[in-house]
Amino acid sequence: MSQYLIVGAGIYGATYARELALAGHQVQVIEKANHLAGHIYTEEIEGIQVHTFGAHIFHTSDDEVWEYVNQFADFNHYINSPIANYKGEIYNLPFNMNTFNKLWGVITPDEALAKINEQRGQVTGEPKNLEEQAIALVGQDVYEKLIKGYTEKQWGKSATELPAFIIRRLPLRFTYDNNYFNDPHQGIPVGGYTQIVEKMLDHPNIQVQLNTDFFNKKDAYLRDFDRIIYTGQIDQFFDFELGMLEYRSLRFETEVLNIANYQGNAVVNYTDRETPYTRIIEHKHFEFGQQEKTVITREYSKEWETGDEPYYPVNDELNNRLYEEYVALAKDFPKVHFGGRLGQYKYYNMDQVIRSALDAVREELA
Secondary structure, eight states: OOEEEEEOOSHHHHHHHHHHHHTTOEEEEEOSSSSSSGGGOEEEETTEEEETTSOOOEEESOHHHHHHHTTSOOBOOOOOOOEEEETTEEEESSSOHHHHHHHHOOOSHHHHHHHHHHHHTTOOSSOOSHHHHHHHHHOHHHIIIIIIHHHHHHHTSOTTTSOGGGOSOOOOOOSSOOOSOOOSEEEOBTTOSHHHHHHHTOSTTEEEESSOOGGGSHHHHHHHOSEEEEOSOHHHHTTTTTOOOOEEEEEEEEEEESSSOSSSSSEEEEOSSSSSSSEEEEGGGGGTOOOSSEEEEEEEEEEOOTTSOOOEEOOSHHHHHHHHHHHHHHTTOTTEEEOHHHHTTOOOOHHHHHHHHHHHHHHHHO
16 A cells, blocks of 8 residues: 655546545645645635636546546536627627628528638638638638637737647537537536535545645655655746746636626627637526626636746647656656646646546556
């Protein structure tokens, strides 16, 4: 029986910890925040489950992961159908026949495709930047109203300065269907996400310490534990000795309003460049709430700075090469496993985090 330390009580660390505990190992989980669940943390405000660190909609095509997560919560039938607000004009997302009808008045898929193909032809040759890549994929109108401003706010740069590879594909759906995801399993846990991690970690073999920073006792932890599962920033583990990996971060403004319904939808993206926030979340709609008040969150994209929460790795060529150099350094620490978004410098959806953790812990226990 080994002594394990899990650094981080997000969904990766919680999944790993639970499976180790079920196999009979003793697990110590430490978390620098004052709460469990990492970025999927939800808290109740005015009877509404508020997604503190941005909207999280669970969706997956992985049957095993869906069954796994349903052990810890009952999921409702919420379908993600965001809308876009472009200077007061409302469009359905993802790009589908409802979007194309609003843009051009077209009714049939053939009419929509003809319009898009006509506009795609404005770009000839290999796209030199994100703007040209997007127009080559979806045409000028969809790009101008629904991609350009939103993307520039996300990255903090002009679309003509961003590399083309950021947008490899933009799905176009020639059906009148506003379901954002193609996955057969989709929903929101009734009562929020925090309970999922709480239940995962509710085992006699697991001890949890909040408000505990790994780096305050790093050497002692490395000495005292047989194995460490580290889910923090991989570059921070090595004291940024090769340089800092780049991230995008987010800033949130959450407000309680004395009205029952602010925007009529859980997610509204603001796709013009002038509106400073990227989207507004109205949390009650995730659980079809009927409360007298509502809670909204404005979400702003920002450049990551030391002290900010790192949300999205900037997986360009330069950063990926630096990450691989850190992976090479990690070979000198065979007792440490680096996992999750930050440990593997990779964007994961929630189901992918669980799948990655299950695969890794099974290999560990084999």
